[in-house]
Amino acid sequence: VKRHLAVADLARDARFVRVSLEERFNDPRPAGGRVGAYGADKAKEEGAPGNGRATGASRRLSPERPGAPDAARALMHGIFVGEIQALEGAGRTCYDFDTGASRDEVPYALKLDMARQCWDEARHCEISVKLTEWMGTELGEFAEGTFLFEAACNPDPVLRLTGVNRALEGLAIDVFNTMREFGDVAGDPVLEFCEDWMLADEVTHVKMGSDWLRRLTADDPERRARALEFQSVVDKLFSGGGFRGDEESSPVRLARRFRQLAGFTDDEIDHIGEVSRLARVEAEQRQARVAAGGAG
Numbered sequence: 001v002k003r004h005l006a007v008a009d010l011a012r013d014a015r016f017v018r019v020s021l022e023e024r025f026n027d028p029r030p031a032g033g034r035v036g037a038y039g040a041d042k043a044k045e046e047g048a049p050g051n052g053r054a055t056g057a058s059r060r061l062s063p064e065r066p067g068a069p070d071a072a073r074a075l076m077h078g079i080f081v082g083e084i085q086a087l088e089g090a091g092r093t094c095y096d097f098d099t100g101a102s103r104d105e106v107p108y109a110l111k112l113d114m115a116r117q118c119w120d121e122a123r124h125c126e127i128s129v130k131l132t133e134w135m136g137t138e139l140g141e142f143a144e145g146t147f148l149f150e151a152a153c154n155p156d157p158v159l160r161l162t163g164v165n166r167a168l169e170g171l172a173i174d175v176f177n178t179m180r181e182f183g184d185v186a187g188d189p190v191l192e193f194c195e196d197w198m199l200a201d202e203v204t205h206v207k208m209g210s211d212w213l214r215r216l217t218a219d220d221p222e223r224r225a226r227a228l229e230f231q232s233v234v235d236k237l238f239s240g241g242g243f244r245g246d247e248e249s250s251p252v253r254l255a256r257r258f259r260q261l262a263g264f265t266d267d268e269i270d271h272i273g274e275v276s277r278l279a280r281v282e283a284e285q286r287q288a289r290v291a292a293g294g295a296g
């Protein structure tokens, strides 16, 4: 078997439709792409005040929000494809490196953690397929971005753990917690408990990232700095124009308590909140320029 598999070689059948990172970030619709757009389009149809943009108003995922079921379905489909790639990524990290103590090797115990993660992610794929069906969505109804797997292709295993386990699965913690609360207030115990079970595993996966980062870079501050920088780049990209944030009105709320359990310090959580706030301001300015007829 080939080591370091390219994203183009991932096995998918005809149901799956890829969307590139570029297409996703050039989407002129409000933060969160389709997720945010549903609320905005619906508000426009219903003659809501303003131009129908979610900007400024609360974009929190709640049953009262126009288009909330479709926003939840889109978010859940995103989680589903993320689970597939998390399984693929953890599997690659078990396989791509020899066991050892040098920089391009990994300790055997790290491979055991990644193997346990594969087991969890495979279960999450099955839960997600059933939950997606329960929510009335067909597999492939929404496009698949492949950034998670791309972050899992980093040649340095520590950067894989900060980019995937800490940044993207950290985001998964925020998303699962938001969806769990949405299931609770919407009166859907199937959604609520599915999210709760997956959330518990994600906290473990993020904690693995935090622990291995500290262990593997204990005597290598330069490698630790690079790994944290990669994490920060991924965090910024996936703050998706303020899609995830610390404010009550954010579509996906930063899950502070669960992040603490997953090995994030308060300073690190504050930093992500600040990065998200800046991403939101930038996105609002971009949307204002587009609305005024200027270039995005």
Ligand SMILES: [Fe+2]
Pocket (backbone or CB within 6 Å): 083, 086, 120, 121, 124, 198, 202
């Ligand atoms: Fe997962």
Ligand SMILES: [Fe+2]
Pocket (backbone or CB within 6 Å): 086, 121, 169, 201, 202, 205
């Ligand atoms: Fe995970």
